[in-house]
Amino acid sequence: xxxxxxxxxxxxxxxxxxxxxxxxxxxxxxxxxxxxxxxxxxxxxxxxxxxxxxxxxxxxxxxxxxxxxxxxxxxxxxxxxxxxxxxxxxxxxxxxxxxxxxxxxxxxxxxxxxxxxxxxxxxxxxxxxxxxxxxxxxxxxxxxxxxxxxxxxxxxxxxxxxxxxxxxxxxxxxxxxxxxxxxxxxxxxxxxxxxxxxxxxxxxxxxxxxxxxxxxxxxxxxxxxxxxxxxxxxxxxxxxxxxxxxxxxxxxxxxxxxxxxxxxxxxxxxxxxxxxxxxxxxxxxxxxxxxxxxxxxxxxxxxxxxxxxxxxxxxxxxxxxxxxxxxxxxxxxxx
Amino acid sequence: xxxxxxxxxxxxxxxxxxxxxxxxxxxxxxxxxxxxxxxxxxxxxxxxxxxxxxxxxxxxxxxxxxxxxxxxxxxxxxxxxxxxxxxxxxxxxxxxxxxxxxxxxxxxxxxxxxxxxxxxxxxxxxxxxxxxxxxxxxxxxxxxxxxxxxxxxxxxxxxxxxxxxxxxxxxxxxxxxxxxxxxxxxxxxxxxxxxxxxxxxxxxxxxxxxxxxxxxxxxxxxxxxxxxxxxxxxxxxxxxxxxxxxxxx
Numbered sequence: 100x101x102x103x104x105x106x107x108x109x110x111x112x113x114x115x116x117x118x119x120x121x122x123x124x125x126x127x128x129x130x131x132x133x134x135x136x137x138x139x140x141x142x143x144x145x146x147x148x149x150x151x152x153x154x155x156x157x158x159x160x161x162x163x164x165x166x167x168x169x170x171x172x173x174x175x176x177x178x179x180x181x182x183x184x185x186x187x188x189x190x191x192x193x194x195x196x197x198x199x200x201x202x203x204x205x206x207x208x209x210x211x212x213x214x215x216x217x218x219x220x221x222x223x224x225x226x227x228x229x230x231x232x233x234x235x236x237x238x239x240x241x242x243x244x245x246x247x248x249x250x251x252x253x254x255x256x257x258x259x260x261x262x263x264x265x266x267x268x269x270x271x272x273x274x275x276x277x278x279x280x281x282x283x284x285x286x287x288x289x290x291x292x293x294x295x296x297x298x299x300x301x302x303x304x305x306x307x308x309x310x311x312x313x314x315x316x317x318x319x320x321x322x323x324x325x326x327x328x329x330x331x332x333x334x335x336x337x338x339x340x341x342x343x344x345x346x347x348x349x350x351x352x353x354x355x356x357x358x359x360x361x362x363x364x365x366x367x368x369x370x371x372x373x374x375x376x377x378x379x380x381x382x383x384x385x386x387x388x389x390x391x392x393x394x395x396x397x398x399x400x401x402x403x404x405x406x407x408x409x410x411x412x413x414x415x416x417x418x419x420x421x422x423x424x425x426x427x428x429x430x431x432x433x434x
Numbered sequence: 435x436x437x438x439x440x441x442x443x444x445x446x447x448x449x450x451x452x453x454x455x456x457x458x459x460x461x462x463x464x465x466x467x468x469x470x471x472x473x474x475x476x477x478x479x480x481x482x483x484x485x486x487x488x489x490x491x492x493x494x495x496x497x498x499x500x501x502x503x504x505x506x507x508x509x510x511x512x513x514x515x516x517x518x519x520x521x522x523x524x525x526x527x528x529x530x531x532x533x534x535x536x537x538x539x540x541x542x543x544x545x546x547x548x549x550x551x552x553x554x555x556x557x558x559x560x561x562x563x564x565x566x567x568x569x570x571x572x573x574x575x576x577x578x579x580x581x582x583x584x585x586x587x588x589x590x591x592x593x594x595x596x597x598x599x600x601x602x603x604x605x606x607x608x609x610x611x612x613x614x615x616x617x618x619x620x621x622x623x624x625x626x627x628x629x630x631x632x633x634x635x636x637x638x639x640x641x642x643x644x645x646x647x648x649x650x651x652x653x654x655x656x657x658x659x660x661x662x663x664x665x666x667x668x669x670x671x672x673x674x675x676x677x678x679x680x681x682x683x
Binding site for chain 2: 121122123124125126127128129229230231236238239240241279280281282283284328329330331332333334336337354355356357361363364365366367368389392393396
């Protein structure tokens with residue numbers, strides 16, 4: 100039997116995301132998908148769904164949900180705290196990094212600490228696939244629920260709950276600078292600019308979103324080739340430097356092409372960490388080669404596999420120890 | 435144009451992070467350079483390299499996305515370099531489309547000014563524009579947003595100093611020597627010269643969601659407001675079939 104969850108309050112910056120819409124970039128279609136695919140996979144694992152199933156990404160404020168049909172298991176990954184109001188009137192506090200079974204009539208209220216955080220649903224959210232994915236792409240208004248952020252009254256169909264409550268330690272990301280591979284327009288920057296880019300601290304600007312992070316710091320000078328190029332392909336992680344010398348790091352909703360010279364591109368293993376950078380944060384970059392990028396991918400997969408092994412039926416996990424570890428501290432600091 | 439591969443400058447293959455590569459044929463917007471990028475994409479499609487996931491041609495380059503756990507960049511670069519020697523004449527031929535647009539009233543707020551800048555009347559500008567068959571160089575910016583070129587100097591105009599906060603879906607616009615129609619409403623700095631009722635991107639058509647593909651050519655046909663309204667309501671009721679807009683060359 101299926102379950103249905105209704106959105107009582109929509110929160111803010113809440114969209115349906117999966118691992119993204121691939122195969123349509125030649126048509127100008129952004130990949131979209133979860134900013135932090137590892138956290139989404141964790142939320143899905145806690146809910147008893149495939150890693151790449153569709154769940155909710157929460158950027159600003161968490162929604163309030165009520166199960167109106169069947170029983171759903173919901174996985175909480177990220178900096179959440181909240182409560183379940185059971186159908187019989189009982190109230191239970193819930194912590195994050197849990198998989199919780201909600202029965203018909205139960206309501207879940209969450210408070211978001213630092214975003215993004217993710218909610219997984221048993222079996223994954225059963226919404227229509229648009230061009231091969233369920234990810235919301237707001238700028239073109241398709242995917243997810245009518246291509247938009249969650250609204251009150253939306254119905255989220257999912258699979259029936261299987262298994263009981265589970266808990267896991269927080270999933271912790273690597274620390275240190277964001278690693279990037281130089282290019283493809285490294286020749287648009289003199290060597291001293293390339294050195295400055297990796298040496299300087301960069302502050303995340305307020306006008307950052309799912310499309311990109313705007314950074315401020317020392318002005319990056321271009322070579323005589325200049326800031327503009329004949330538009331070519333762009334991808335999440337690409338670091339553009341427009342004429343003002345202030346870098347823009349592209350994220351999941353970025354356009355598929357761009358006309359600014361790219362000094363480098365963040366490695367795939369560090370894309371989840373880019374998700375957690377918020378306005379005012381200070382971060383750094385470090386150049387790596389393909390071998391180091393491969394090692395980082397391996398390490399990321401191993402960390403996730405270890406995390407998964409730590410998932411256990413609720414009550415068997417030491418809560419105190421769990422919360423003395425900081426969830427994502429260091430993910431954004433440079434040193 | 436020579437078909438002799440020896441005469442072609444070697445493309446440069448550059449990493450775009452650890453899961454994509456950029457294959458660069460030149461640094462200009464020119465039909466022969468673009469034909470090489472499209473010929474390369476056709477050769478890449480035929481080669482079926484394990485680990486290659488998708489690719490997209492741009493003006494003077496092509497981007498290839500791959501799974502770095504399946505193929506190493508060094509090996510991929512070697513394979514791509516070999517494919518990039520495909521002669522430009524191998525680029526697949528596109529279709530010619532004739533797409534209606536209306537340049538009346540509030541559909542074309544920038545038309546008078548761009549015409550005046552070149553010493554033309556609005557009608558004179560439209561007459562010259564209507565005679566062109568513009569090539570689709572690439573899709574980007576929005577799903578289905580096709581960069582069409584190249585406009586002659588007499589019809590070009592720089593983009594607006596300050597972008598409009600909202601350009602409506604269907605807006606037909608120019609910037610420098612490029613022309614494009616916005617499939618979706620968005621902010622935009624291009625000069626608006628008309629509106630098309632054609633559906634430029636249709637998510638319900640998974641086989642061909644974008645009306646236009648690189649290599650296609652487009653002739654814009656000016657229509658009255660009445661004809662625009664009639665086409666608009668018809669294409670809202672029954673989805674536009676791309677065939678309807680195909681023109682005899």
